[in-house]
Amino acid sequence: MALEKKLKIAIGGASGETGMSIINALLxxxxxxxxxxxVRPESASKPVYQDLATRGxxxxxxxxxxxxAMTSILTGVDIVISCLTLLQxxxxxxxxxxxxxxxxxxFVPSFFAVVCPPRGVLTLRSMKEDVLDRCKRLYLPYTVIDxxxxxxxxxxxxxxKRLDAQISVPDTIIGADGNVPTAVTDxxxxxxxxxxxxxxxxxxxxHVFAYGEVTxxxxxxxxxxxxxxxxxxxTYLSKEDAEATMLQLKEVAGKNPADMPSLFKLSMLEYKxxxxxxxxxTPEHAAYLGYLDAKLLYPDVxxxxxxxxxxxxxxxxxxxxxxxxxxxxxxxxxxxKV
Amino acid sequence: MALEKKLKIAIGGASGETGMSIINALLxxxxxxxxxxxVRPESASKPVYQDLATRGxxxxxxxxxxxxAMTSILTGVDIVISCLTLLQxxxxxxxxxxxxxxxxxxFVPSFFAVVCPPRGVLTLRSMKEDVLDRCKRLYLPYTVIDxxxxxxxxxxxxxxKRLDAQISVPDTIIGADGNVPTAVTDxxxxxxxxxxxxxxxxxxxxHVFAYGEVTxxxxxxxxxxxxxxxxxxxTYLSKEDAEATMLQLKEVAGKNPADMPSLFKLSMLEYKxxxxxxxxxTPEHAAYLGYLDAKLLYPDVxxxxxxxxxxxxxxxxxxxxxxxxxxxxxxxxxxxKV
Numbered sequence: 194m195a196l197e198k199k200l201k202i203a204i205g206g207a208s209g210e211t212g213m214s215i216i217n218a219l220l221x222x223x224x225x226x227x228x229x230x231x232v233r234p235e236s237a238s239k240p241v242y243q244d245l246a247t248r249g250x251x252x253x254x255x256x257x258x259x260x261x262a263m264t265s266i267l268t269g270v271d272i273v274i275s276c277l278t279l280l281q282x283x284x285x286x287x288x289x290x291x292x293x294x295x296x297x298x299x300f301v302p303s304f305f306a307v308v309c310p311p312r313g314v315l316t317l318r319s320m321k322e323d324v325l326d327r328c329k330r331l332y333l334p335y336t337v338i339d340x341x342x343x344x345x346x347x348x349x350x351x352x353x354k355r356l357d358a359q360i361s362v363p364d365t366i367i368g369a370d371g372n373v374p375t376a377v378t379d380x381x382x383x384x385x386x387x388x389x390x391x392x393x394x395x396x397x398x399x400h401v402f403a404y405g406e407v408t409x410x411x412x413x414x415x416x417x418x419x420x421x422x423x424x425x426x427x428t429y430l431s432k433e434d435a436e437a438t439m440l441q442l443k444e445v446a447g448k449n450p451a452d453m454p455s456l457f458k459l460s461m462l463e464y465k466x467x468x469x470x471x472x473x474x475t476p477e478h479a480a481y482l483g484y485l486d487a488k489l490l491y492p493d494v495x496x497x498x499x500x501x502x503x504x505x506x507x508x509x510x511x512x513x514x515x516x517x518x519x520x521x522x523x524x525x526x527x528x529x530k531v
Numbered sequence: 532m533a534l535e536k537k538l539k540i541a542i543g544g545a546s547g548e549t550g551m552s553i554i555n556a557l558l559x560x561x562x563x564x565x566x567x568x569x570v571r572p573e574s575a576s577k578p579v580y581q582d583l584a585t586r587g588x589x590x591x592x593x594x595x596x597x598x599x600a601m602t603s604i605l606t607g608v609d610i611v612i613s614c615l616t617l618l619q620x621x622x623x624x625x626x627x628x629x630x631x632x633x634x635x636x637x638f639v640p641s642f643f644a645v646v647c648p649p650r651g652v653l654t655l656r657s658m659k660e661d662v663l664d665r666c667k668r669l670y671l672p673y674t675v676i677d678x679x680x681x682x683x684x685x686x687x688x689x690x691x692k693r694l695d696a697q698i699s700v701p702d703t704i705i706g707a708d709g710n711v712p713t714a715v716t717d718x719x720x721x722x723x724x725x726x727x728x729x730x731x732x733x734x735x736x737x738h739v740f741a742y743g744e745v746t747x748x749x750x751x752x753x754x755x756x757x758x759x760x761x762x763x764x765x766t767y768l769s770k771e772d773a774e775a776t777m778l779q780l781k782e783v784a785g786k787n788p789a790d791m792p793s794l795f796k797l798s799m800l801e802y803k804x805x806x807x808x809x810x811x812x813t814p815e816h817a818a819y820l821g822y823l824d825a826k827l828l829y830p831d832v833x834x835x836x837x838x839x840x841x842x843x844x845x846x847x848x849x850x851x852x853x854x855x856x857x858x859x860x861x862x863x864x865x866x867x868k869v
Contacts, residue, residue, distance in 0.1 A: 310667040329648040332819055398819055481670055481736050483821065 196225045196392055203229040203267060205257065205288055206276035207250070208241045210345075210380050210515050211305045215274060218384025220248055225392065229253055229270065231263075233284075257284035263291035270295065272391050275303040279320050280453065286327055293331040299397060300328055300335045305383065307464065308339050308376070308402055308482060309473035315463045316446075316456065336396045339484070340383050341376035341404035342468050344502045345513040347413050351423040359506050361514040364410070366430045368469025371411035375468040376404035376475060379497035380515065389491045396490070402479035403487035405496035410469060413499055420507040435466045534563045534730055541567040541605060543595065543626055544614035545588070546579045548683075548718050548853050549643045553612060556722025558586055563730065567591055567608065569601075571622075595622035601629035608633065610729050613641040617658050618791065624665055631669040637735060638666055638673045643721065645802065646677050646714070646740055646820060647811035653801045654784075654794065674734045677822070678721050679714035679742035680806050682840045683851040685751050689761040697844050699852040702748070704768045706807025709749035713806040714742035714813060717835035718853065727829045734828070740817035741825035743834035748807060751837055758845040773804045 202219060206212045207230040219226045229251045232242055237254045246252050253266050257277075267273060273292045277285045285303060292300045302324045309315050311322045328335045350356055350363045386403035390396050414425055442459040446452060468474035476486055487494070505511045540557060544550045545568040557564040567589045570580055575592045584590050591604050605611060611630045615623045623641060630638045640662045647653050649660045666673045688694055688701045724741035728734050752763055780797040784790060806812035814824055825832070843849045 310664065312661075312664045313668050323650075326648065326650045329820060330651050332816065334819075398821070478670065481672075482667060483736065 199225060199227060200271045200392060201227045201229070201269060202272045202274060202391065203231055203253075203270045204274045204276060205231040205284070206278065206281070206303065207231070207245065208236065208239060209276050209278065210343075211303075211340075211383055212274075212276035213241075214380050214382070214384040215276065215387045216245065216250065216384070217381075218388040220250070222388060223249065226388070227251070229266070231255055231257070231266070231288075233257060257281070257287050260287055260291045260294065263288065264294040267291055267295035267297055270297055272299045272301065273297050274301040274387070274391070276305070277303050279303075279317055282320060282324065285324055289324070289327050289331065289333060293333045298334055299391060300333050301338060301387075301391060302328065302335060304337045304339050306339055307342055307468050307474040308479040308484065309467040309471075310482065314467050314471065314473065315460070317460045317463070334397055336390060336398070337400040338387060338390055339400070339402050339479070340378045340386070341402070341474055342378070342464070343515070344377050344379045344405065344497070344499060345515045347377050347410075347499075348503070348506065348513055349414050349417055349425050351417065351421050351425055353421075353423055355421070356417075356506065359509070359512040359514065361512075361516060364413075366428045366465065367410050367414070368430055368435070368465050369432060370429070371414070371427075372409050373469055373472040374407050374409055374475050375472070376402070376407050377413075377499060378403070378405040379502055382494075382496045385494050385496075386487050386491065389494060390487065393490065396485060400479075400482070400484040401487050401490070402476060402484040404476070406498055407475060408499050413503070416500055416503040417507070420503050430465065430470070432466075432470050435462060435470055438462060439466065537563060537565060538609045538730060539565045539567070539607060540610045540612060540729065541569055541591075541608045542612045542614060543569040543622070544616065544619070544641065545569070545583065546574065546577060547614050547616065548681075549641075549678075549721055550612075550614035551579075552718050552720070552722040553614065553725045554583065554588065554722070555719075556726040558588070560726060561587065564726070565589070567604070569593055569595070569604070569626075571595060595619070595625050598625055598629045598632065601626065602632040605629055605633035605635055608635055610637045610639065611635050612639040612725070612729065614643070615641050617641075617655055620658060620662065623662055627662070627665050627669065627671060631671045636672055637729060638671050639676060639725075639729060640666065640673060642675045642677050644677055645680055645806050645812040646817040646822065647805040647809075648820065652805050652809065652811065653798070655798045655801070672735055674728060674736070675738040676725060676728055677738065677740050677817070678716045678724070679740070679812055680716070680802070681853070682715050682717045682743065682835070682837060683853045685715055685748075685837075686841065686844065686851055687752050687755055687763050689755065689759050689763055691759075691761055693759070694755075694844065697847070697850040697852065699850075699854060702751075704766050704803065705748050705752070706768055706773070706803050707770060708767070709752070709765075710747050711807055711810040712745050712747055712813050713810070714740070714745050715751075715837060716741070716743040717840055720832075720834045723832050723834075724825050724829065727832060728825065731828065734823060738817075738820070738822040739825050739828070740814060740822040742814070744836055745813060746837050751841070754838055754841040755845070758841050768803065768808070770804075770808050773800060773808055776800060777804065 219228050232252050232254050275285050312319045346362050347364050348360050390401050446455040446459050506513050557566050570592050613623050642659050650657045684700050685702050686698050728739050784793040784797050844851050
C-alpha cells in the first residue's frame with residue numbers, strides 16, 4: 194500500500210519491545226515513511242541504535258527535557274510516536290509540549306497496553322490518562338493505540354523447565370476461574386497495525402484497539418499443555434484476594450509515590466486484575482469506551498494466533514523473551530520479586 | 532415525532548434550571564415519555580414538586596444514598612438523568628450505583644455546561660469526569676450532554692439599572708479582548724435537545740454538544756447596547772491576571788477541600804477563563820474532544836438566537852433570572868461575593 198505522501202515519523206523509546214516492533218514495520222515500507230529515532234544521550238551508545246542507523250533510521254541524540262531543541266528537531270515531522278515507559282513520564286510530557294510547539298500533525302502517546310476504564314482500575318492507566326489530558330489541553334492531534342496483553346507475557350512455564358529459556362516473563366497465576374475473555378497480541382504484530390493506524394485520517398483524535406485474538410487463560414495454558422504433553426499445575430487468584438493485596442500495596446505505594454518498585458509490583462497485580470479477573474480487556478468493552486476496532490478498520494492485517502504462537506515457541510522456532518538486556522526496565526527489575 | 536416505544540425517564544435534581552428545562556420538554560411529548568422525579572426528602576415540600584405532580588410527573592421521595600431502595604425504584608426505568616449540582620456529588624455517585632444495579636439503559640450524568648478539556652482547566656469539570664469514570668468502571672451505558680454557557684449568565688447590566696431585575700447573575704467582566712468565540716444556549720432550549728438525544732441510539736456512550744449559537748462577549752454586549760441605547764463600561768480580564776488569581780484561589784481551596792464557597796469562587800473564575808479566555812467552548816474543540824454535534828444530529832431543533840434573547844429581555848417579554856428561590860445553590864450563595 195503506497196501512501197499519497199511520504200510521512201516523517203519520529204519515535205521516542207524506539208529500542209524497547211513496542212518501539213522495535215513499530216520501527217520494523219515502518220522500515221518494511223520505505224516508500225511511505227522517513228523514520229527518526231529520538232535517542233536520549235545516555236542511550237546513544239547502545240548497539241541497537243547503531244543497528245537502526247545502518248537500517249536507514251535517522252538518529253537524533255537529544256535531551257527530551259530540552260523542549261526548545263526538541264521543537265526544532267520535530268518541526269516538519271508529521272507524526273510523533275512515544276514508546277517511553279512510565280519511568281520516563283516527565284520526558285513524555287516534555288515531548289508533548291515540543292510536538293505542540295512544532296505543529297506536529299499527530300501524537301501517539303505511549304499507551305500500547307490493555308483496554309480498561311480510564312481511572313480507578315489500573316494506576317499506570319491513570320498516569321497515561323494524565324499524559325492524554327495534556328495533549329487535550331493543547332488540542333494536539335493524537336491517536337491512542339492499545340494492543341491488549343502481550344502473548345509474550347501470557348505463557349506458563351512447564352514442569353520439565355524445557356521452556357524456561359524461551360519465556361522470560363512467564364504467566365504464573367490464573368485469574369478467577371481462568372475463563373475470563375481477554376485480547377492478546379504477539380508483540381511482533383503491533384507495528385503492522387501501527388503503520389496502518391498512523392497513516393489513516395479516520396483514526397485522528399480517536400482510540401484504536403489493535404489486537405490479535407480474544408482468548409482466555411485456560412485456553413492458553415491448555416494450548417501449552419497440548420503442545421508439550423505436560424500438565425501444568427494451576428494456582429488461582431480470586432477477585433477478593435486480588436483486591437485485598439492491591440489495597441495493601443496501594444498503602445505502601447501511597448506512602449512514597451517515588452517508590453517505583455512498589456508502584457510496579459502493584460501494577461503487575463492490577464494488570465492481572467483488569468484483564469484476568471474483571472475482564473476489561475475485550476473488544477466489547479473497547480467499543481463501549483469509545484475505541485475503534487482495528488480488525489474492522491484493517492481486515493487484511495494478519496495476526497499471529499495463540500495456537501501458532503505456542504507451536505513456534507514449543508518447537509524452538511522463536512522465543513517469547515522480552516525485556517532482555519533491559520536492566521533499567523521495571524519488569525526486569527522486579528523479576529522474581531512479584 | 533413519535534417514538535416506537537414509550538420511554539420511562541427518572542430525573543434527579545428536577546427542580547433546578549436544567550432539570551425544569553428538561554422536564555418541560557419531556558412533558559411536551561406525553562406519548563413518548565413517562566417521567567419520574569426523584570425527590571430528596573428535604574425537598575419534598577417544595578411547591579415546584581407539587582406543581583410537577585399536577586402536570587403528570589410521578590414523584591418518588593427517596594434518599595439518594597439508599598442504594599437498595601433507589602435500585603428498586605429504578606428497576607424498569609430506561610433512562611436516568613442527573614441534574615444534581617456538585618454539592619450533591621456523593622448522591623450522584625450513589626445514583627450511578629443504583630442505576631447499574633437496576634439495569635438502567637442509559638445514564639445522563641450532570642454535565643450540562645461548557646466544553647473544555649477533561650482535566651486541568653476547570654475543577655468542576657474534573658469532578659464531573661470522576662462521575663463519568665464511575666459509570667465507565669461499571670460499563671453503565673451513558674450519554675454526556677454539554678450545552679455551552681447559558682445566555683442567562685451572559686448579559687451585562689446597563690448603567691440605568693433598568694435590566695437589573697431581569698438579570699439575576701450578570702456578566703461583569705470581559706475575558707481577553709472580548710473576541711473569543713464561545714457557544715451559548717438559552718436554558719429553555721436545553722430540554723428540547725435532551726428529549727431528542729436520550730431517545731437516540733446514536734448518542735449512546737457518546738458525548739453530545741447541544742448549543743444555541745457561537746458568539747463572543749463583544750457581540751453580546753454590543754447587542755445589549757444596541758437594544759437599550761446605553762453604553763456599558765468595560766472591564767477586562769487578561770489571561771495572566773486570571774491565571775495569577777486562580778493560582779491564589781487554588782491554594783486556598785487546596786488547604787480545605789470541604790470549603791465549598793472557595794471552590795465555587797475558583798470555579799466561576801475558571802469558567803470565565805475556559806470559555807472567555809482560552810476559548811475552549813466551541814464546536815471545533817468539541818469535535819476534537821470526541822463530541823457529536825447536536826446541530827448536525829437534529830437540524831430541525833430551533834434554538835433562540837442571542838439577538839432575539841436580548842430583545843425579549845430588553846422588551847420585558849421575559850427575564851434572565853436564574854437560581855431564584857434557590858438559597859442552597861452555590862451561585863446564589865456567592866452572589867455579590869465573587
